[in-house]
Amino acid sequence: xxxxxxxxxxxxxxxxxxxxxxxxxxxxxxxxxxxxxxxxxxxxxxxxxxxxxxxxxxxxxxxxxxxxxxxxxxxxxxxxxxxxxxxxxxxxxxxxxxxx
Amino acid sequence: xxxxxxxxxxxxxxxxxxxxxxxxxxxxxxxxxxxxxxxxxxxxxxxxxxxxxxxxxxxxxxxxxxxxxxxxxxxxxxxxxxxxxxxxxxxxxxxxxxxxxxxxxxxxxxxxxxxxxxxx
Amino acid sequence: xxxxxxxxxxxxxxxxxxxxxxxxxxxxxxxxxxxxxxxxxxxxxxxxxxxxxxxxxxxxxxxxxxxxxxxxxxxxxxxxxxxxxxxxxxxxxxxxxxxxxxxxxxxxxxxxxxxxxxxxxxxxxxxxxxxxxxxxxxxxxxxxxxxx
Numbered sequence: 001x002x003x004x005x006x007x008x009x010x011x012x013x014x015x016x017x018x019x020x021x022x023x024x025x026x027x028x029x030x031x032x033x034x035x036x037x038x039x040x041x042x043x044x045x046x047x048x049x050x051x052x053x054x055x056x057x058x059x060x061x062x063x064x065x066x067x068x069x070x071x072x073x074x075x076x077x078x079x080x081x082x083x084x085x086x087x088x089x090x091x092x093x094x095x096x097x098x099x100x
Numbered sequence: 101x102x103x104x105x106x107x108x109x110x111x112x113x114x115x116x117x118x119x120x121x122x123x124x125x126x127x128x129x130x131x132x133x134x135x136x137x138x139x140x141x142x143x144x145x146x147x148x149x150x151x152x153x154x155x156x157x158x159x160x161x162x163x164x165x166x167x168x169x170x171x172x173x174x175x176x177x178x179x180x181x182x183x184x185x186x187x188x189x190x191x192x193x194x195x196x197x198x199x200x201x202x203x204x205x206x207x208x209x210x211x212x213x214x215x216x217x218x219x220x
Numbered sequence: 221x222x223x224x225x226x227x228x229x230x231x232x233x234x235x236x237x238x239x240x241x242x243x244x245x246x247x248x249x250x251x252x253x254x255x256x257x258x259x260x261x262x263x264x265x266x267x268x269x270x271x272x273x274x275x276x277x278x279x280x281x282x283x284x285x286x287x288x289x290x291x292x293x294x295x296x297x298x299x300x301x302x303x304x305x306x307x308x309x310x311x312x313x314x315x316x317x318x319x320x321x322x323x324x325x326x327x328x329x330x331x332x333x334x335x336x337x338x339x340x341x342x343x344x345x346x347x348x349x350x351x352x353x354x355x356x357x358x359x360x361x362x363x364x365x366x367x368x
Contacts, residue, residue, distance in 0.1 A: 003122055014114045021106040029103045030151035032172075043148075043175040047160060055319045055326075055335035056252030059160040059173075063180040064257065065341050069305065069314040075184045076348065080298055082191030083352040086198040090359045161255060164330065187259055187349075194356050205365060 105146035112139030126203070126210045130196050137189040141182050148175035224277030233275035240268040248346040252335045258342045262349025269354040278361055285358055290351045297348030304337045304344065 020026045031039060046063060054062045064072055116136035120129055150157050152172045160176040200210070207215055224230065247254075248261030273281045308315030318325050319336030327334045 006121060007118065010114050010118050014110055017110045018102060018107070021102050021110070023102070027106065027147070029106070029146070030149045032151040032153065036150060040150075040175055043177055046176060047173050051162065051329050054316060054338070055329050056338050057162040057164075057330055058252050058254065058257075059162075059176045060179050060183075060255075061251050061257045061338065061342075062335075063176055064183060065338055066314065066316055066336075068180060071181075071184055072345075073302070073305065075187055076298055076301055076345065078188055078191055079349065079352060080294070082195050083294070083356050086194045086356050087359045089198040089202060090363050092365060159255070162330075163254075183259060197360070201360070201363060 103146070105142065109139050109143035109146065112136070112142065124211055124213060126200050126212060129212075130193065130200065133196070134189065134193060137185070141185060144178050144182050144185075148178040150174055222277065224280070225275050229275050233271055237268050237271055240271070241265060244268065248342055249339065250332070251342040252338045253330065253332070258345030259349055261342075262346040263353065265346070265350045266353035266357075269350070270357055273357060273361060281358070282362070287355065287358070290355050294348055294351040294355070297344045297346075297351065300344035301341055301348070304340045307337065 023029060028035075037044065046067065047059060050059045050062045051057060054066045056062050113136055116132045116139060119132035119135070123129060123132070150172055155172055157172045157174050160173040160179075203215060204210055244261050244265035244267075246261075247256040247264055248258060251257035251261070305314050308317030311317065316336040317323065319334075325333050325336055325339060329335070333339075
């Protein structure tokens, strides 16, 4: 009973999301032409001026390490913290001999 | 018609949420988190597509073979942000697995209905 | 009790682990020219390390694993990333001073020695991801605190 109600509620949410993605009055898929210039001018700037300002021909690596390098610094910190926490949780601990 | 990329992404998110609510094994809950992550990444990347009239776009890399100064390219910003999000998903999974191993050692079973005692 | 896989798996692992390592090093170092970069290449080389752990068993892997060196290398990778970002601190924090003033790594765009501090950052992040993932995998495999 609970399980069926949950499945029906999730199907309702899926229907609402599919109505949001309708191409006429919702999310637009595949902009082009003048709409690209109006909504995505930052992408156009990075594609045009990426090589002469940074020097790498891979535009995505350009963005990740030079234009938005601050986010990569935050991500390196999260990686370090998660690995340190996981290794610290799986170490032999001195209280085990008291419990057994 | 709705593009099939959005339909797949929404289906993945809904299936992940259903598995997260109604399953009892701890490992299945962790796998459900990973499925929700995959659905969101697919949704973000497919929003960066670009369709000029008749010309198919290429990847945003100047390889020198077929990309001169005029070919339309796919938007590179969603790809850069999803790269960061994938690494953070892996970190969350590693920490959750370490906690699950410790919980199994203390309680002896992986059923979340039995993990109710908050003891020191 | 031996805990490694059979003879076929061990022979195939001996053949493919160096090839995976070379391919991962190519993906890391050509990050500014072809698809790839630091994070993707680091995960590929960690795949080679995990293949060694799975195919040859825990006893063989414990002989070649030294946790102090791996921990120090992970910290070194993070510090190298931060140091390369601080080189242009006279103008801004993440300023690409090696490319704009043509000090080092300044060739034609499209060759290997170009794009300022991008190759240095790729190597640092690749080292950090590889050592971090192998450390986490060995920590899970060496867990011995099961209650009897």
